[in-house]
Amino acid sequence: MKSSAVIYVILIPLLILLSPLPGYSDHTKGKTFLAGIIRPNARMQNIVDGFKSGMESYGFVEGKNIEYIQPDDVSDLDAVLQGLLTKKVDLLFTISIPATKKAKHILEKSGIPIVFGAVFNPVEAGIVKSLPKPGGNITGIQIGGSTEKAFEWLLKAAPKTKRILVPYSTDSESATMIINMLNTVAEKSEVEILTVQSDTTDALTRELAAMPQNIDAIFVPNSPFLISNLDTIIKFAIERKLPTGSGAGQYKNGIMITYGQDHFYSGKMAGRLAKSILHDNIPASDLPVETTEFFLGVNLQTAKAIGVTISDSILKQADFIAR
Amino acid sequence: MKIKDSIRKRLIISLVLLAIIPLLMLGTLLSWQSFVIQQRQIIELQSEKAKRVINQIGALVHEQEEVLGNALKIDFYILDVDYKRQHHFLSELLTLSDKNDIRVFNEISLLDAQGQELARESLTSIITPKHLRDRSNADEFTLPVSGRQPFYGPVNIDSKTGAPHMLMGLPIIDVRSNTVRGVLTAELRMKFLWDLVDKINVGESGLVYIVDSAGRVIVHPNPSVVLKGTYFDAHHKPGVGTGLNGTKVVLTQDELPLGSRHLHVVTELPLKEALKGTYMSLLAIAVFLVLALTGSVLLGFIIVRQIIRPVEALAETAQAITSGDIDRRAVVSGNDELGALSESFNIMTSRLAETIALLKKQIAQREKAEWSLSESLREKEVLLKEIHHRVKNNMQVISSLLNLQSAQITDKRYARLFSESRNRITAMALVHEKLHNSKDLANVDVKDYINSLANSLFSSYDIGPKNILLKMSVENVSLSIDTAMPCGLIINELVSNSLKYAFPGGRTGEINITFNKNRAGNNDIAYELIVSDNGVGMPGGLDIRKSSSLGLQLVINLAEHQLQGSVQLDRSRGTVFNIHFNELKYKSRL
Numbered sequence A: 001m002k003s004s005a006v007i008y009v010i011l012i013p014l015l016i017l018l019s020p021l022p023g024y025s026d027h028t029k030g031k032t033f034l035a036g037i038i039r040p041n042a043r044m045q046n047i048v049d050g051f052k053s054g055m056e057s058y059g060f061v062e063g064k065n066i067e068y069i070q071p072d073d074v075s076d077l078d079a080v081l082q083g084l085l086t087k088k089v090d091l092l093f094t095i096s097i098p099a100t101k102k103a104k105h106i107l108e109k110s111g112i113p114i115v116f117g118a119v120f121n122p123v124e125a126g127i128v129k130s131l132p133k134p135g136g137n138i139t140g141i142q143i144g145g146s147t148e149k150a151f152e153w154l155l156k157a158a159p160k161t162k163r164i165l166v167p168y169s170t171d172s173e174s175a176t177m178i179i180n181m182l183n184t185v186a187e188k189s190e191v192e193i194l195t196v197q198s199d200t201t202d203a204l205t206r207e208l209a210a211m212p213q214n215i216d217a218i219f220v221p222n223s224p225f226l227i228s229n230l231d232t233i234i235k236f237a238i239e240r241k242l243p244t245g246s247g248a249g250q251y252k253n254g255i256m257i258t259y260g261q262d263h264f265y266s267g268k269m270a271g272r273l274a275k276s277i278l279h280d281n282i283p284a285s286d287l288p289v290e291t292t293e294f295f296l297g298v299n300l301q302t303a304k305a306i307g308v309t310i311s312d313s314i315l316k317q318a319d320f321i322a323r
Numbered sequence B: 001m002k003i004k005d006s007i008r009k010r011l012i013i014s015l016v017l018l019a020i021i022p023l024l025m026l027g028t029l030l031s032w033q034s035f036v037i038q039q040r041q042i043i044e045l046q047s048e049k050a051k052r053v054i055n056q057i058g059a060l061v062h063e064q065e066e067v068l069g070n071a072l073k074i075d076f077y078i079l080d081v082d083y084k085r086q087h088h089f090l091s092e093l094l095t096l097s098d099k100n101d102i103r104v105f106n107e108i109s110l111l112d113a114q115g116q117e118l119a120r121e122s123l124t125s126i127i128t129p130k131h132l133r134d135r136s137n138a139d140e141f142t143l144p145v146s147g148r149q150p151f152y153g154p155v156n157i158d159s160k161t162g163a164p165h166m167l168m169g170l171p172i173i174d175v176r177s178n179t180v181r182g183v184l185t186a187e188l189r190m191k192f193l194w195d196l197v198d199k200i201n202v203g204e205s206g207l208v209y210i211v212d213s214a215g216r217v218i219v220h221p222n223p224s225v226v227l228k229g230t231y232f233d234a235h236h237k238p239g240v241g242t243g244l245n246g247t248k249v250v251l252t253q254d255e256l257p258l259g260s261r262h263l264h265v266v267t268e269l270p271l272k273e274a275l276k277g278t279y280m281s282l283l284a285i286a287v288f289l290v291l292a293l294t295g296s297v298l299l300g301f302i303i304v305r306q307i308i309r310p311v312e313a314l315a316e317t318a319q320a321i322t323s324g325d326i327d328r329r330a331v332v333s334g335n336d337e338l339g340a341l342s343e344s345f346n347i348m349t350s351r352l353a354e355t356i357a358l359l360k361k362q363i364a365q366r367e368k369a370e371w372s373l374s375e376s377l378r379e380k381e382v383l384l385k386e387i388h389h390r391v392k393n394n395m396q397v398i399s400s401l402l403n404l405q406s407a408q409i410t411d412k413r414y415a416r417l418f419s420e421s422r423n424r425i426t427a428m429a430l431v432h433e434k435l436h437n438s439k440d441l442a443n444v445d446v447k448d449y450i451n452s453l454a455n456s457l458f459s460s461y462d463i464g465p466k467n468i469l470l471k472m473s474v475e476n477v478s479l480s481i482d483t484a485m486p487c488g489l490i491i492n493e494l495v496s497n498s499l500k501y502a503f504p505g506g507r508t509g510e511i512n513i514t515f516n517k518n519r520a521g522n523n524d525i526a527y528e529l530i531v532s533d534n535g536v537g538m539p540g541g542l543d544i545r546k547s548s549s550l551g552l553q554l555v556i557n558l559a560e561h562q563l564q565g566s567v568q569l570d571r572s573r574g575t576v577f578n579i580h581f582n583e584l585k586y587k588s589r590l
Helices: A003-018 A044-058 A075-085 A097-107 A147-158 A173-189 A203-210 A224-228 A230-239 A263-278 A299-304 A312-317 B008-074 B084-096 B141-147 B191-199 B224-226 B276-322 B335-406 B412-437 B446-460 B479-501 B551-564
Strands: A035-038 A066-069 A091-094 A114-119 A137-140 A163-167 A192-197 A217-220 A242-244 A257-260 A294-301 A320-322 B105-112 B117-122 B151-157 B164-173 B178-189 B207-212 B217-219 B238-240 B248-258 B261-270 B444-445 B468-474 B478-479 B509-519 B526-533 B566-570 B573-580
Touching: A003 A091, A003 B191, A035 A044, A035 A075, A044 A114, A044 A224, A044 A263, A066 A257, A075 A097, A075 A294, A091 A097, A091 A263, A097 A114, A114 A147, A114 A263, A137 A263, A147 A173, A147 A217, A147 A257, A147 B468, A163 A173, A163 A203, A163 B117, A173 A192, A192 A203, A192 B261, A203 A230, A203 B164, A217 A230, A217 B412, A224 A230, A230 A242, A230 A299, A242 B105, A263 B224, A294 A312, A299 A320, A312 B084, A312 B238, B008 B084, B008 B164, B008 B178, B008 B191, B008 B207, B008 B238, B008 B248, B008 B261, B008 B276, B084 B105, B084 B117, B141 B151, B141 B178, B151 B261, B164 B217, B164 B478, B191 B207, B191 B217, B191 B224, B217 B224, B276 B335, B335 B412, B412 B444, B412 B446, B412 B479, B444 B446, B444 B479, B446 B509, B479 B509, B479 B526, B479 B573, B551 B573
Parallel strands: A035 A066, A035 A091, A091 A114, A114 A137, A163 A192, A163 A217, A217 A242, A242 A257, A294 A320, B468 B509
Antiparallel strands: A257 A294, B105 B117, B105 B178, B151 B164, B164 B178, B207 B217, B207 B261, B238 B248, B248 B261, B444 B478, B509 B526, B526 B573, B566 B573
């Protein structure tokens, strides 16, 4: 027998034995993903940060195996989305109903999955068919459900409130939904709400300036427009010594008391969904829409500026306090 | 010889039967045992893990129960205060959250002893006094009241979020009267357990999840699994089964008792990962098996090389030698027994070759000697033949000389003596002539000889068959010269005597010569010679043994002395001489 024959006698059975050994192949290994991000305004950067943080916790490190394209100017959303489509992004992360709906429309046939980070009631908004089975190639985090309690918390912080100003914008379908809900809640809470529509900063400024004197508080619905104009609202509120509340979780940006999503937390949740799509290869349509957690946030600075004393009980229950 | 069952074939069969098959069987058995043991260990380890998880989860759930219980102990008067304080109490309880700031309860209610809601607080809804309900018939009220134990209800799914909640009910017992004064109900958000199970490692890629009594997954590291409403049959014995995603996994399930309700804690470990260690063990066994098999094959190879091939070479050499290649030698490989055998075989072959060469030489020498002997014999035969021929010629010369001499004798009596002498010489010469013409130069054909002798005598006495008829009855026998010569002389004398005296005056008659061969008692050959005539017969008073006739004296002497036989004379009807004798056995004169 030749020596080569002896080698074959040893090696061939070894190779046969080794072949069925389990292999842990990872289709993401060595690949650098490209993700697009649509952020309507800078005040929502926390969601983006949370998204990136979530992605990083699952191994998608920016600059290493994932690159983000996040245009600063998204005023021409169609052009931005077309650009991302041309660049063949692996995933698109969107915030707000308008951006998500537009993205869904434009990317519908592209096969690019969409994860939305903070959308108020996506079923009613027509973004998904249902929460457990969103359909299409889209999934994400819904933020609806906190408005009623946010309203209640405002009333708890300012118990003497009888009339509440509610500005709203038509930039989002959520405005109508929120207004309808607030009417019901106000009735349940035996308070009166005054809604004012403002689709521009000037209009908002005018409406706030023309605010009736018997207004006891301002409630800010979840709206990209309103959030981007929070400074204006806060300014008027402090001037008029009016407590402010919101279900949009903007206590850090000056609202006195909020009960709603934490942008960073919501973004992080969206990161997990994106990971399921990119790493686990699960179609977005098979990932149920998740509901974000609601947190009670209090801004003591604003409260102090307004002259409201937040009770110890509320502070004890608050998840976040901005001092 | 063609080898049908070679040693190589038998050795390979033996190797396969004694080494390879047992090794394969041993390897298979070890692999199977290793697989079974390791699988059992994996399942046991996983079951242990599941038990620890159950303890953790149970502790966490009971911790929430304890928190509510402690709150009730602190605010033991809560049933007796106004709605506002009760609402505030519930609101504070509702803000309880876990380490990850996840709210533990979705909704909390305070019921009085009749099951009427005194206050209710929700994470998502505003509850006012007019929203309060009568829950006196609900399990979360009746069971804690009757059992005085915490109650855990079925898992419900929040229609707005898809998140599972579990209803709890804690009896509020008055320490003074030891009666149930009310019930605190709470919707426990199973979500607060999601993060816990996410942090529990089952191997590298295994997971833990909880299934409610209806089979719905309510706690899972991946919220999507829960939210999409996944169901799993948790009534599965520990072992290999199909996991949630349809792949083969090692499954364990154990019950998590919560009051009278049981949830199922399931652990899954992908089979590939679970069997990683088993694969390594199997690989080790396989490597050992391959090495052992290789060793066996190599051993077989070495045996073939060291034993079989030399044996085959030796057999081939032996066959070659058998076929005549005597110069063929076996290859001597090594100093072992086979080497010694090959060497001995070669020595034996060498000696055999030497012996064969010697034998060939001896055969050649013998053949040469035989040839010389044969030549010598042939020469002697020629010589003997020549001698017989010369003796016959010389006798014929003597007979002729006597004939010439008798021609000068006028006296008929003397002339007859000469004639008788000539007949005797002729009888003797005739023996030599017959010997000369015989094949072996030693024996005389009796029939031919007697016929020639009788005819010669009839011719000598000028008597034809018209006068005296010669009848012969002679067997085909051969006699040596020593017997034939006296026998011939006896016939010569008796026939001559009949020709001369039996038919006087021209009488006619017949002479009979009979020669028979008989077997004697001692296995010797006995002959019977009868010479008779139907002539006038011999004189009545004649004693043949005392007769002065030379012829009769010769007959008696030759028959009784030389041939050591017997002579009988019957004169009843003519003259009948009956002579019996045996073959003479003379010692070789050489």
